[in-house]
Amino acid sequence: MTTCSCHHPSRRRALGLAALAALSAGGLLAACGDQAAQQAAIAPVEIDRGTSCELDGMLLADYPGPKAQVHYAGQDRPSFFCDTVEFFNVLLAGEQVRAVRAAYVQDMGQAQWDAPQGHWIDAKGAFYVVGSKRHGSMGPTIASFAQRADADKFAGEYGGKVLAFAEVKPDMVDLSGGALHDTRM
Structure with missing residues (x-):
């Protein structure tokens, strides 16, 4: 009996980084020997109540700040995240071995911070502000923007550093203690 090498602990981090690289390159990650296929055009799905x-399990509509969604291969509906820190934490996790077909975040240059709806943009082309004073559902969050000028303006007003998708690193998206910042739980 042969075991897929992608389930070996030493391979998990490499596959997680490969999933992120495949998303950054606009491709579909094929794990355990499958061939890579081209990313299909997948439309973002709007959140509801x-x-x-x-x-x-938090309800996205109940919390401020940017949201995210990931469309995985073999999954009909996207996986939603109430905060971009959670989104990046999952994508950058060494245990991430699911094939990512598409990922979207909200353009906070267009969406209202306190009740963001719509304005979904491709996560890999967005600009992110890390370290601002603005909070999302889990406390400090990473603001996402379609335009660099909007990200720069936000960073000028609320602090933080503007980064491209590939510049967000695992140590920037630590989830430990997130509940300590949530006053609604």
Whole structure:
């Protein structure tokens, strides 16, 4: 009996980084020997009052700040995240071995911070502000923008550093203690 090498602990981090690289390159990650296929055009799905977070079950519509969604291969509906820190934490995790077909975040240059709806943009082409004073559902968050000028303006007003998708690193998206910042739990 042969075991797929992608389930070996030493391969998990490499596959997680490969999933992120495949998303950055606009391709589809094929794990365990499958061939890579081209990313299909997948439209973002709008959240509603019942849309919950993949990680903690929180209702996205109840919280401020940018949201995210990931469309995985073999999954009909996207996985939603109530915060971009959770989104990046999952994508950058060494355990991430699911094939990512598309990922979207909200353009906070267009969406209202306190009740963001719509304005979904391709996550890999967005600009991110890390370290601002603005909070999302889990406390400090990473603001996402379609335009560099909007990200620069936000950073000028609320602090933080503007980064491209590939510049966001695992140590920037630590989830430990996130609940300590949530005053609604």
